[in-house]
Amino acid sequence: MTSYRHHPDRIAALVQDDRVHRDLYLSDEIFELEQERLFANTWVFLGHASQVPEAGDFVTQEVAGRPLLMVRQPDGAVHVMYNRCAHKGTQLVTDESGNTGRFFRCPYHAWTYKLDGAPLGLPLKNGYEGTQLKACESGQGLSVVKHVKVYRDFVFVRLADAGPTFEDYFGEVLGAIDNMVGRSPEGKLTVGGGVLRNIVHCNWKMYLENINDTVHPMSTHESATKAAEALWEGHAPTDPKPMAMEQILPFGSGYEFFDKMGGRVFANGHSVLGVNFSIHSNYAQLPEYEAAMQAAHGVERAADILQRSPQNSVLYPSLSVKGSPQAIRVIRPLSADRTLIEAWSFRAAGAPALLFERAMSYNRLVFSPMSVVAHDDVHLFESIQQGLRAGGNEWVSLHRNFDAAELAQSTITTNGTNELLMRNQFRAWAKAMAAEAAA
Amino acid sequence: MNDPRDFIAHEAALLDERRFDDWLALFADEGHYWVPLLGAAQVDPLSHNSLAYEDRLLLQLRVARLKNPRAHSQHPASHSQHVLQPSRIEEEMGDEVRLRTPFLYVEARGESQILLSGTARHHLVRSPSTPSGWAIRQKRIDLLNASRALPAIQLFI
Numbered sequence: 042m043t044s045y046r047h048h049p050d051r052i053a054a055l056v057q058d059d060r061v062h063r064d065l066y067l068s069d070e071i072f073e074l075e076q077e078r079l080f081a082n083t084w085v086f087l088g089h090a091s092q093v094p095e096a097g098d099f100v101t102q103e104v105a106g107r108p109l110l111m112v113r114q115p116d117g118a119v120h121v122m123y124n125r126c127a128h129k130g131t132q133l134v135t136d137e138s139g140n141t142g143r144f145f146r147c148p149y150h151a152w153t154y155k156l157d158g159a160p161l162g163l164p165l166k167n168g169y170e171g172t173q174l175k176a177c178e179s180g181q182g183l184s185v186v187k188h189v190k191v192y193r194d195f196v197f198v199r200l201a202d203a204g205p206t207f208e209d210y211f212g213e214v215l216g217a218i219d220n221m222v223g224r225s226p227e228g229k230l231t232v233g234g235g236v237l238r239n240i241v242h243c244n245w246k247m248y249l250e251n252i253n254d255t256v257h258p259m260s261t262h263e264s265a266t267k268a269a270e271a272l273w274e275g276h277a278p279t280d281p282k283p284m285a286m287e288q289i290l291p292f293g294s295g296y297e298f299f300d301k302m303g304g305r306v307f308a309n310g311h312s313v314l315g316v317n318f319s320i321h322s323n324y325a326q327l328p329e330y331e332a333a334m335q336a337a338h339g340v341e342r343a344a345d346i347l348q349r350s351p352q353n354s355v356l357y358p359s360l361s362v363k364g365s366p367q368a369i370r371v372i373r374p375l376s377a378d379r380t381l382i383e384a385w386s387f388r389a390a391g392a393p394a395l396l397f398e399r400a401m402s403y404n405r406l407v408f409s410p411m412s413v414v415a416h417d418d419v420h421l422f423e424s425i426q427q428g429l430r431a432g433g434n435e436w437v438s439l440h441r442n443f444d445a446a447e448l449a450q451s452t453i454t455t456n457g458t459n460e461l462l463m464r465n466q467f468r469a470w471a472k473a474m475a476a477e478a479a480a
Numbered sequence: 481m482n483d484p485r486d487f488i489a490h491e492a493a494l495l496d497e498r499r500f501d502d503w504l505a506l507f508a509d510e511g512h513y514w515v516p517l518l519g520a521a522q523v524d525p526l527s528h529n530s531l532a533y534e535d536r537l538l539l540q541l542r543v544a545r546l547k548n549p550r551a552h553s554q555h556p557a558s559h560s561q562h563v564l565q566p567s568r569i570e571e572e573m574g575d576e577v578r579l580r581t582p583f584l585y586v587e588a589r590g591e592s593q594i595l596l597s598g599t600a601r602h603h604l605v606r607s608p609s610t611p612s613g614w615a616i617r618q619k620r621i622d623l624l625n626a627s628r629a630l631p632a633i634q635l636f637i
Contacts, residue, residue: 234529235517238629264551268544272537285538381629386529401529410630411515411532413545419632420553 045070049475056471059443059464060436063429066244072377079358079473080105081200083309084210086360086371087111089385090119090194091231097140097156101132103373105200108132109186112141114156121186121198122158126150127179145183158183193222194230205309213452214311217354220364223346224396225389226337230367234401237384237409243422245358245374246466248382251418252353252361252370253314253462255299256441258292261421265413266293281325284402291320292414300458302352308451310357310469312462316454319352321365330393337391355462357469366400370408378426384408439464484577484604485567487614491602492562492583495636500543503636507536508605508615515637520599520622531626531633542636558589558634567602575606576617585637594631598623 043064045052052074055062064071085104092100093113100111101124108124110133124132126147133145133154144161145154153161160182163169174180188199190207195218197207204210222230241248251257258266269289273282282290303316315321334343350365361370367387374380386400407414429437442459455461481487487506494503507513515531516522525533534542545551563584571578578601585596599622607615621637 234527235627237517237529237531238627240629240631242631260550261552264545264548265541267548267550268541271544272541283537285541289541398526401526405529405531405533406538409531411633413542416553416632416634417551 043068043070045074052474053471056467057436058445058448059440060438061467063435063437065246065467065470066426066429066437067377069377072244072374074474075374075470076105078476079470080374081107082204082473082476083358084188084190084197084199084205084207085358086356086369087121087189087196087198089230089232089387090191090196092138093119095140097142098138099134099141100138101134101136104198107200109198110134110183111196112156115143119189119191119196120157121189121196122183123186125184126152127154127160127182127184128152128163133183154183158185193218210309211311211356212307212309214307214313214354214356217313217351217356217362217364220346220349220351221362221367221387221389223338223342224334224364224367224392226333226391228337229390230387231390232385233388233397234386237404239382239384239408239410239415239419240375241380241382241419241422242378243380243419243426244377245372245380246470247422247425248380249355249358249361249372249466250463251422252355253304253312253466255302255304255314255352255457256296257418257421258294258299259296261417262292262414264417265289268413269293284399285406287324288399288403288406289414291323294320296458300456302457303454304457304459304462305454306452306461306465308469309472310466311355312357312465313351313354314457314462315350315352317457319350321350321352321363324350324365324399327393327395330396333391355466357466363403365396366403367396368400368404368408382408439467481611481613484569484579484602484614487604487612488567488579488581488600488602489564490612491616491619492564496560496562498557498559500546500636504536504539504543505610506612506614506616507539508607508617509536511536511616512618513539513636514618514620515623515626516620517627519624519626522622531623531630553632553634556590558587560635560637561586561588562637564600577604578602579604587633587635589634592631594633596623596633596637598626598637600637 055065087102088100088111096113096115098113102109110122110124112120114120126133131147131149133147152163155161186198190197222228273286302319304314305316306312354362359372367389369385371383384404386404388397439460447453491506513534514525517529517531522528565582567579567581569579581600583600587594601620603618604614605617
């Protein structure tokens with residue numbers, strides 16, 4: 042069995058200019074190294090500030106295999122700590138979310154901590170006199186994640202001490218978050234309607250690649266789109282569609298449509314698919330909402346926000362954003378062959394309830410464990426995970442529209458079916474994986 | 481089929497026999513199939529999301545898709561088994577009746593099998609024109625721990 046940990050050359054050899062080796066998807070060791078070198082060293086989406094509106098509100102979430110705790114402070118700030126008692130390692134809270142009051146109290150031996158993790162008290166204090174407790178980690182309170190960025194209420198963490206700044210890491214792709222927030226005339230989003238959570242038995246990278254795969258809908262989703270088209274047959278193109286039809290029918294749009302929607306890649310694996318238009322571009326217009334947007338942002342800015350409806354913007358490696366509908370997907374790797382996919386919906390303050398219904402409807406139709414669209418995706422990802430074990434060919438092809446000139450550029454705008462949007466992810470992957478392990 | 485409890489057993493049997501067109505015909509025109517994300521705690525289908533909330537149009541789409549040989553995820557095909565506890569009539573008002581039926585649901589496909597449990601809540605209306613004598617106004621499925629991460633559920637709970 043190949044060992045990669047101490048062989049950066051072997052890892053580098055897995056990502057060629059136009060194809061990648063199957064070990065990226067199959068190797069348990071590569072998965073472990075990804076947790077250390079990719080997910081701990083880059084900026085990963087943790088949660089949304091609207092999940093913790095009041096002081097003492099918390100959310101628990103794992104990132105890079107480590108248990109974290111996002112907590113609203115008395116001064117309104119959002120802090121992130123490791124969910125581990127300084128004493129023996131008990132998780133301080135085991136609910137997904139809740140309110141802890143003014144302090145955390147470990148259920149095991151009643152050690153207590155302030156909301157920022159500072160040590161507050163512990164029983165039998167005299168027993169620690171003359172010991173080294175205060176001088177070591179266990180006497181310092183909860184370990185705090187130092188690099189937390191709350192960007193327009195989206196909370197990201199970088200677990201490693203060293204690494205790029207948030208702004209340098211994401212750069213222009215943050216415009217995807219700006220666009221979604223801008224769709225609220227009040228500039229405010231809140232998470233709503235719950236999170237749809239899927240277990241998929243495939244490597245996380247297959248899922249993330251597919252977010253940029255514009256060539257699969259016609260063949261993968263043929264059964265769902267053909268059924269929808271047959272049900273809608275006989276209606277004039279101008280007939281108002283039920284929301285479900287409005288959202289499902291565009292999946293069958295054809296190769297030319299997906300090619301012309303265009304894509305753009307940025308340094309560090311990020312991308313925007315659908316820079317010209319997308320399957321979300323033709324949702325029914327809402328004149329009152331547009332008037333509210335113009336009043337809030339001015340005519341020009343409002344038009345700029347509303348005209349941009351990319352298919353998916355990827356904030357590599359953990360987040361995929363749609364501006365309209367207001368929905369995100371979060372990619373949470375669990376093991377080499379198991380991935381948790383979350384679909385979140387947002388309410389945009391000052392926008393009509395219909396927008397929130399669109400977000401929930403889209404997530405339910407396309408990203409629910411019961412989705413007729415997702416069933417075929419999930420089946421095929423799970424099929425790839427098995428198929429890659431075959432002999433004869435150890436490589437995954439990403440050749441479509443490869444051009445050697447792309448290697449020297451970081452931001453490139455291209456046709457929508459160019460697999461550059463995937464190659465760009467793997468180039469970022471190789472760069473991160475070459476780095477030393479996180480502290 | 482005068483007793484609505486027999487109708488519930490009949491409905492589950494149609495699903496387990498993959499007689500989806502016959503099953504679809506049990507729904508009233510305005511009928512809905514609903515699997516709330518909050519399970520029994522959910523108040524309505526629109527203020528919170530659901531695993532599924534489908535009117536006849538979407539149910540037709542689902543059934544039509546299952547018949548397409550290019551429904552890739554049905555190779556191999558899924559099969560279900562509903563294990564029902566006796567249905568209890570909770571409310572009868574004129575032509576309408578509401579029943580609750582605790583169940584175990586098994587969905588098997590190839591080498592894998594998933595097990596779900598919960599309570600089905602049927603809202604039926606008398607329908608003299610149909611062979612079964614009843615039509616489904618709503619079938620709501622309150623899953624135990626509905627919001628946990630789930631693998632694909634491909635047929636009808």
